[in-house]
Amino acid sequence: MDKAEFVVVANRLPVDRTVDADGSDAWRRSPGGLVTALEPVMHKADGAWVGWAGQPDVVLDPFEFESTLLVPVTLSAEDVELYYEGFSNDTIWPLYHDVIAEPRYSRLWWDAYVRVNRRFAEAAAAAAADGATVWVQDYQLQLVPRMLRELRPDLVIGYFHHIPFPAYGLYSQLPWRRQVLEGLLGADVIGFQRVADAGNFARAVRRQLRYETKASGIAVPNPDGTTRMSLARAFPISIDASSYIELARRPDVQERARQIRESLGNPKRIFLGVDRLDYTKGIRHRLKAYGELLTEEKLSVDDVTLVQVASPSRERVAAYIQLRDEIELTVGRINGDFDTMGHTAIRYLHQAYPREEMVALFLAADVMLVTALRDGMNLVAKEYVASRVDNRGVLLLSEFAGAADELGTAVRVNPHDIEGLKEAMMRAVEMSPGEQGRRMRAARRRVLEHSVEDWSREFLEALEKFHPRRSVSDDRDHPQIDDQAVLDALARVAASDRLLVALDFDGTLAPLEDEPMNARALPTAAAAVAALAALPDTPVAFVSGRSLHDLREIAEHADDAQIFLAGSHGAEFWLPGEGALETDDDEDAPTLRDELREEMTAQVGDLQGVWVEPKTFGFGIHTRVASAADAQTARDAADRLVQERAPHWRRRTGHNIVEYSFRHEGKDSAIAALRERLGATAVLFAGDDVTDEDALASLGPDDLGIRVGDGQTAASVRVGSIQELAAALALLARMRAEGRE
Template identity: 65%
Template sequence: MSKAVFDLVVISNRLPVDITSTDGGEVSWTRSPGGLVTALDPVMRDADAAWVGWSGAPDLELEPFDADGTFLVPVPLSASEVSEYYEGFSNDTLWPLYHDVIAPPAFHRAWWDVYRRVNARFAEAAAAQAAPGAKVWVHDYQLQLVPALLRQLRPDLEIGFFNHIPFPPYELFQQLPWRRQILDGLLGADVIGFQRPTDAANFRRCVTALTGVKARTEKFTVHEGEGYNRTIQASAFPISIDSKSFSALARKKSVRRRAQEIREELGNPRVVMLGVDRLDYTKGIRHRIKAYGELLEDGRVTPGDCTLVQVASPSRENVEAYQELREHVELLVGRLNGEYGQLGHTAIHYLHHSYPQAEMAALYLAADVMLVTSLRDGMNLVAKEYVAARSDLGGALVLSEFTGAADELTGAIMVNPHDIDGMKEALLDAANMTPDERRRRMLRLRRKVMSNDVTRWSKSFLSTLESLGATNHTASQSVRSAASPLEAPVSPVAGK
């Protein structure tokens, strides 16, 4: 166990690096491309911080190590734990349940048992790294039990939790057999952050209905021992990106040159439409392709005039629902290209890859229309990346009403992705938008994205945690100092 020296400890399912090991035992790492990593990288660089998470490789035991100035603490997972905790309970139970049951969730008691065991391991690893009174920031649905477990181990800590995905309404959440345990786990935090006010309201309603805690406002109290009530804040802290850095990247000559090359490789169509998503059933990829396919069928767009580029990065390929999605999307793309493709002009360019940031910035610059048509999304940082890249004030954003980004990016063309006819009209409106209208909308979008960046997000959350955590700690110390040693209250699981 290493010495507890860090004033800020971040906990997430994955470390911010991809680790590979050779047969000879040599280990190397590269920076991960994920949204959470991108969002927190500036925070970690400026803090005395450690990051606790899984390496991404099963059955790999690693000692903590430094990477780009951040102390990384790997949490080992066995192959069976990856299958049951991550692919099972996290991504086949919680993920579909929290995304409006777009796919049916599976409820298996064995998965729940492993989820509890793994959450305890993460909590113990973080407790070993946190300095006295440190801030601990827990991230996302895979680790919802960690806040309460960590509070039992280290009641001196200021604990925050941020939920990157939607939080479901009570009518859906109550299906979960372990609903009370999940809520009790989250109530171990001082501050519980969500992407949208509706997510925070859903959580508070579930707490009020299922725990007996009266969580009718953003701040509410839980009883944690004789004479001690701890205050919790559950509210929205919409996440963002390092918008200034991304905007600067997109202005580089090499990126702009690459954007022009992409358009030439596509045959220089009048309109390039772009979708960039993980290959996930929540992203509305099939709905988007269906709408575009009907436009081809109607003759309202033609491959020589317009093309769709769909980047679908691999995701959770061991989960059956994702395997079925990939097969369906690839069959749909193949059929449309077979029916409507022309020599030198492909109707849909389908790319099942991940790309580095510079290539993504070039794709954004090459795209006249950005399509973000999620059926349900906590935020969707792709929409914000597109806006940050367009300092030229070109391009048009088509954005689903069911993304967290829709609350902020009001200059976009809003769509209901379930309304295929409505989406077809939105695609045509975006494709035929006048330069003046594009400029007006993009100015409005950029004002929001460039001011509400990731630094503002993290400072807002951490300052709220510091203020509320300090207040709770002072109140707890007062109660403890007033009690005799034998009567000093021990913090139970919140809400019980």
């Protein structure tokens, strides 16, 4: 068997086994999003895919399929029962989904899980070339990274966790909690859907293993006494939006959508739910809310129909058998109470459909109900948005689904709040076409600008950058500071009694991103910041124009972090041990802020590459991926609106962004406040943008200002890049540490 430079390890192979008319076996590509995401990578790298063929007791040799080497792992019927249906889906699945159903703990299941994970690891080790990259997928294989590292320490290992990772109070119930954490930490990079999931994982590692966890990585001890770093962070997955758009524009699919509406009696509104039949999806909650709206006569079956597609899932697991019985009983009761001869309350479909039919359903549906009680991402929400090429329809989205982090213009709901869910459903039914358009355009922009291929590329780029085998002699990633002025300035402030190191984030520690919430500090920068923060009398602060909420997310800032934060240009603060400080505002200001945001969202909705970012005290107009003409149109419109409605607001410009705020603080006031609170005898501040110049200009003779990149500046020294700043901060940390020995 040829060795592969890139190996994917997943529970299932990317193909489904079929039988031809002549009775011979055949294979067809699976329709899943993961297969779509990795297809280009597999072809480019002549990759291999290790997985189960989907049927018990089938022994197959490795074989080629569409330029990919497939390496089947054999599972016996007992393996399927104990490892897959037992530990994976009756222990891990309910535990990691907030114990919506009670997890069961069986030593027999655990033993099978270990045994099967070992089998997958051995198959991957045999398929991988020297120094290959191996990417392990999901909760069924959490032990594989460590097993693989023990078998093949030469490999670069990544792991992606597609489902939620629970809070420590729940995770700690798992009898084998340490073994699972140690298994995952065998990977160089561990990816999660949400920042909160990565934070939950890091907290579990701290509590259980007592390893040091920082934004720069988790220090994992090696058997020989050395330490390596493992990075845990969020990489939200997406879909192949172009394929849904192509289908949605096909005349036959559009005609099928018309037929669906006609078959339902052409109701005024169609609600749609599309889910696996799973207790995590909140199907019972949406049925309850819908039934109550019919009972209260707020909705009528003459006007509204709910279509619920519930594809079969884990039909041999007791909890799923019970769930199906409950849902079908509820559907039958509601239909019995409210159906008429011409209209039905709920069209319930317990079957799976091809993608063409699903897109037709998306086009037919006026309101998409995604009411998951807990979900890693929920790609159905993104599929609905991508399919709505008419920029109409309403997405009603659970705040407990990962998609809620990205699709901010959806109508967000807490599915446990039945009254709130009912109100949201009525709001969706009554929403004007104009508001639908504004919300849907913004949601589609996010889905179209972040594809599933972007997801795989970002993960693999992070894996390449983070892996410790990268040469430290690579000047692009590890530049040396040879500017004597910078060296002298660093030596001077390194001798300060109490040095405040205050740093802008975007463009200073993290590369600028087209999607700003994707920004993360470079590993070298994060490591240098962590080294400074660990020193005595060296408080570190991030001073950013971001809202405090967004700054905490992109900085991966945990509740027990020791780094101070100043958000919204110094209008918000977060202090270690105290948390966020409350701010006093004009009580009318938030109302005006919301009105202006909504008006601007409507005005720029048709401008490609322009979007409105909500901020705590105002909003920003982003134009990084817009044409020059559209960017100018957006800025002019915002200037006119703010001048007319809020002439007292402060206007700031930055890298392809204009910000408007009813708070007038600047980064200079943030530095002054932090200096006083921390008793700093000197301040180092580094920034890259126009908005940083207030702070740089405010520094005194004992301080040090560093400008990152080009542009006019009040800073006393300049470095050329984020990498050079990281090197300067690392050198400063060494200077201060040596000066205190």
